[in-house]
Amino acid sequence: MVRHALAPAIELRGVTKRFLTPKGGVYTAIRDLSLRVAPGEFCALVGPTGSGKSTTLALISGLEPPSQGEVEVLGKPVNGVGSNIGYVFQADAVFPWKSVLDNVAAGPRYRGASNREARERAQDWIKRVGLAGFEDRYPHQLSGGMRKRVALAQTLINSPEVLLMDEPFSALDVQTRSLMENELLELWAASSATVVFVTHDLEEAIALADRVFVLTAGPATVKGNYPVDLPRPRNVSEIRFQPRFAEIYEEIWSDLRDEVLVSYERQKRSGAA
Amino acid sequence: MSVRSVVARPDAAAPAGAFAADAARLPDEGAGRRARAARRRQFKVQVLRLAFAIVWLGSWELTTRVGIVDKFFFGMPSGIVLRLWTWITEGTALGPLWEQVVVTMEETVLGFLVGSVLGIVFGVVLGSNRLLADVLSPYIKAANSIPRVVLGALFAISLGLDLKSKVATASILVFFVVFFNAFQGVREVDRNLLANARILGADNRRLTTEVILPSALSWIAASLHISFGLALVGAVVGELFGATQGVGELIYNAKNSFDANGVFAGMALLAVVALVAESLITALENRLIKWRPNPVTDVAI
Numbered sequence: 001m002v003r004h005a006l007a008p009a010i011e012l013r014g015v016t017k018r019f020l021t022p023k024g025g026v027y028t029a030i031r032d033l034s035l036r037v038a039p040g041e042f043c044a045l046v047g048p049t050g051s052g053k054s055t056t057l058a059l060i061s062g063l064e065p066p067s068q069g070e071v072e073v074l075g076k077p078v079n080g081v082g083s084n085i086g087y088v089f090q091a092d093a094v095f096p097w098k099s100v101l102d103n104v105a106a107g108p109r110y111r112g113a114s115n116r117e118a119r120e121r122a123q124d125w126i127k128r129v130g131l132a133g134f135e136d137r138y139p140h141q142l143s144g145g146m147r148k149r150v151a152l153a154q155t156l157i158n159s160p161e162v163l164l165m166d167e168p169f170s171a172l173d174v175q176t177r178s179l180m181e182n183e184l185l186e187l188w189a190a191s192s193a194t195v196v197f198v199t200h201d202l203e204e205a206i207a208l209a210d211r212v213f214v215l216t217a218g219p220a221t222v223k224g225n226y227p228v229d230l231p232r233p234r235n236v237s238e239i240r241f242q243p244r245f246a247e248i249y250e251e252i253w254s255d256l257r258d259e260v261l262v263s264y265e266r267q268k269r270s271g272a273a
Numbered sequence: 274m275s276v277r278s279v280v281a282r283p284d285a286a287a288p289a290g291a292f293a294a295d296a297a298r299l300p301d302e303g304a305g306r307r308a309r310a311a312r313r314r315q316f317k318v319q320v321l322r323l324a325f326a327i328v329w330l331g332s333w334e335l336t337t338r339v340g341i342v343d344k345f346f347f348g349m350p351s352g353i354v355l356r357l358w359t360w361i362t363e364g365t366a367l368g369p370l371w372e373q374v375v376v377t378m379e380e381t382v383l384g385f386l387v388g389s390v391l392g393i394v395f396g397v398v399l400g401s402n403r404l405l406a407d408v409l410s411p412y413i414k415a416a417n418s419i420p421r422v423v424l425g426a427l428f429a430i431s432l433g434l435d436l437k438s439k440v441a442t443a444s445i446l447v448f449f450v451v452f453f454n455a456f457q458g459v460r461e462v463d464r465n466l467l468a469n470a471r472i473l474g475a476d477n478r479r480l481t482t483e484v485i486l487p488s489a490l491s492w493i494a495a496s497l498h499i500s501f502g503l504a505l506v507g508a509v510v511g512e513l514f515g516a517t518q519g520v521g522e523l524i525y526n527a528k529n530s531f532d533a534n535g536v537f538a539g540m541a542l543l544a545v546v547a548l549v550a551e552s553l554i555t556a557l558e559n560r561l562i563k564w565r566p567n568p569v570t571d572v573a574i
Contacts, residue, residue: 063468081471093469097487097564106483110474138564158473 007075008036009162009194010060015069016219017055029055031219032069037211042188042195044205046256047215048263053198054090056220057164060196061085073162083111086160086193088168094139094150100126101135103150107158125153129183145176149183156187163193167200181208181236189233202256206248207236214255217263224255348533356538366526367518374542377508377520380436381546384443385504392448392500393493396455401485406456417449422510429514439516443507447500454496458489491565494558501550505543520546 017030029052037043045053058064059071062081071078073085094103105122109115126135129149139147148168155163165184169177185208188195199205205212206228214224228248230239239245330350336342337349344352360370367373399406425442432438462485470484512521520539527535 061472063471083474085472087469087472089465089469091465093463093465095466095470095484095487097490097562099564106470106475107473110470110476110479110483140564154469154473 007039008072009039009041009074010037010196011035011070011072012056012059013070013072015059015066015071017052017059017064018067028219030059030066031221033215033221034069035213035222035225037194037196039194040192041211042197042209043211043213044197044199044209045213045215046199046202046205046252047220048217048256048260049200050263051215051218051259052220053200053215054166056215057087057166057196057198060162061087061164063087082162083158084161086155086158086163088148088151088155088163088165090167090170092139092147092151094147094154096139099136099138100131100142100150103139104153104157107154111158121157122153125157128187129153143176145172145180148172148180152180152184152187156191159191159193161193163188163195165195165197167198169204170199170201177204178237184208185232185234185236202249202252203240206230206245206252207234207239212252214252214259217259217266223259224252226252344533345531346533348537352534353537353541356532356534357541360538365523367522373518373520373523374546376436376518377505377512377543378546380439380508380511380519381443381501381504381550383436383440384507385447385501387440388444388447388504389451389493389497389500391444392451393455395448396452396457396493397459397481397486397489400456400459400489401481413452417453421445421449422507425507425511425514428511434515434517438514439508439511439519442511442514443504446503446507450496450500450503451493454492455489458492459485461492462488491562494561497554497558498551501554502547505547505550509543 012033012035015030015033016028019027019029021027033052033056045056047053055064059066060073060078062073062078062085073082095106098106101119101122104125105115105118108118108121113121123135126132129152131146131149131153134142134146139150142150151168169180172180181204195209197205197208202212209228212226212228213222214226215221216223226248230242230244230248333342333347334350337344337347364370365373399409422442424445425438428438428441432441466484466488467480470480475483508519509521509524512519513525516522516525520542523542524536524539527533527539
């Protein structure tokens, strides 16, 4: 793709991240990880559970500093949470004490918009994610899928140039999930955002992304980097039946399978111990 | 969970054929039946409550009248009602009855407010400052472990016999309860929510007002029920240590003149005050945390 000729939107160079465990030990989540994402590219990170995918997002977002190595977003080294980042969390992170409208309006208000302007823009985004009529509801009154829509609107209203998504749809049922995936692709197509989408579901990764990075079982590093040359616009629930989809799937799975097995063996062993 | 739903599925699918008509009619009838059952149960509860009061007060009245229980020590319901009636119509030895109630209420509410505000401020500050919390924690634990009502004696000496000493006693009781809840509430803030707010652009001030305080609020609100009761305890104990007015002083006087009915009458007054306050706090709580899935509605057990 031509996009790759441009300067990368996201670049991680030799990044390592260690955490102190509560017992005083050191846990290495990521070791010597390097990856580049082109501007406007939709890339997916797949890897077995506990492989440092979420940590990678936390580093890109600036929520966590790397222990070693460099993280650059839009050509600048990351230093704290940037204003051009959007982050959709795996768990529910909408504010339970705010109505849908106030949840979506939170970003603009924090960024200095007047109350009225923030509410107007929020109205617009609520409509775009199909929640018109639910402005006054509280999150606990909504279904899981609707709460994810709130989270999406809340994030996208800030028009982030880099959108980070941490298994955003993993808690949804299959039907809601493919609906949301299609909606995400539509919303993304209307923006020029660079997306990093973390998932452990390879099918989801291929259906959505331009490029799939396979991470090793923790400590994570990039094992493989696969372009996905499926045509757009895509319909997530239909693209799975294309022969090319199966080919790509097989290719990536042969890489991923080993890592999943490693991770599985490890879990079994720590479970037995 | 999943096992149960698998088992339930054949049942749910069964009435598809011949029983479809039955199945369609069932929900309405079921709803009506449930509503009727709920009403019947509600009625039963009310009747049993009344019966409990009759048996309790009746046996008390009867045993004291017959002389099995000495009414000099234990009073008797009719005597208590009579005492309350004289207090209402002729006033008490300390002045009109409403004045005593107002004085105690004033001490309670002021103590409650002072204690709550201080508790919330200290709880939030210490909850968000790890170092300060670590430095002060042994002192707080020590302060919390002493029976703080005895401080009422100290306050009676240092602050005098008027309003101030009672407010101080009440507020110190309230402070610790609210403080610990606010502290815990701040500590238990969901990390995801904080991260989300930071990504959305919140600065530190916004993090406090938009995430930390609201999420601590449900803890704080839960402590308000207990702490209002403690404020009342503080006010009354303060009055017992020395006062010129108030329901506590009324009880103290009754005790000094061996008037058991007077003591009980004072208790009944306090119970009414506490129940009214409780319902006000429940209303306040439901307002403050209306976003919660299950607001506390069944406090009035």
